[in-house]
Amino acid sequence: MSPTIVQAFEKQADHERLASATYLALSHWCECEHYSGFAEFFKKQSAEETAHAAKFYKHLLDRGITPKLGPLPAPDAHFKDLLDVAQLALELERANSFGIHAAYEISVEEKDYPSQVFLYSFIAEQVEEEAWADKMVAKVRAASCAGALTYLDRHIVKLLTEE
Numbered sequence: 001m002s003p004t005i006v007q008a009f010e011k012q013a014d015h016e017r018l019a020s021a022t023y024l025a026l027s028h029w030c031e032c033e034h035y036s037g038f039a040e041f042f043k044k045q046s047a048e049e050t051a052h053a054a055k056f057y058k059h060l061l062d063r064g065i066t067p068k069l070g071p072l073p074a075p076d077a078h079f080k081d082l083l084d085v086a087q088l089a090l091e092l093e094r095a096n097s098f099g100i101h102a103a104y105e106i107s108v109e110e111k112d113y114p115s116q117v118f119l120y121s122f123i124a125e126q127v128e129e130e131a132w133a134d135k136m137v138a139k140v141r142a143a144s145c146a147g148a149l150t151y152l153d154r155h156i157v158k159l160l161t162e163e
């Protein structure tokens with residue numbers, strides 16, 4: 001693997017780990033605010049992002065590279081409201097897609113075919129990730145009173161994972 005593609009993979013793995021930490025922080029905030037449905041959903045996202053990072057590391061290791069782990073900023077712990085939280089999730093997913101596309105561009109430039117094939121599933125998955133995040137923002141925005149938010153919290157996992 002060329003140093004540029006190794007660096008791109010390490011950078012994306014850092015992104016995935018940061019997303020995991022941020023989702024954990026979102027889950028904690030939701031739990032504290034008694035949005036237990038959202039808390040559960042974000043906890044699951046946190047585990048998924050850790051698994052994504054692990055896939056990047058495995059790809060590097062399988063090709064004889066010892067990956068470097070970058071330092072991560074601490075995620076925020078306090079948020080204005082649930083809309084703020086949902087918007088942060090959407091931003092996170094958009095940033096993740098951006099990073100994956102950047103890694104893919106480099107793998108094309110470097111003619112690194114295994115990296116390109118590896119990234120396909122991530123490119124496809126980000127479409128789904130951005131779709132649920134987008135839907136979450138819309139649903140939270142539409143829930144204008146406390147009662148509507150409570151209803152949404154009770155059904156959010158089902159709403160975002162089963163449709």
Ligand SMILES: [Fe+2]
Binds near residue numbers: 016019048
């Ligand atoms: Fe991810």
Ligand SMILES: [Fe+2]
Binds near residue numbers: 019
């Ligand atoms: Fe994600």
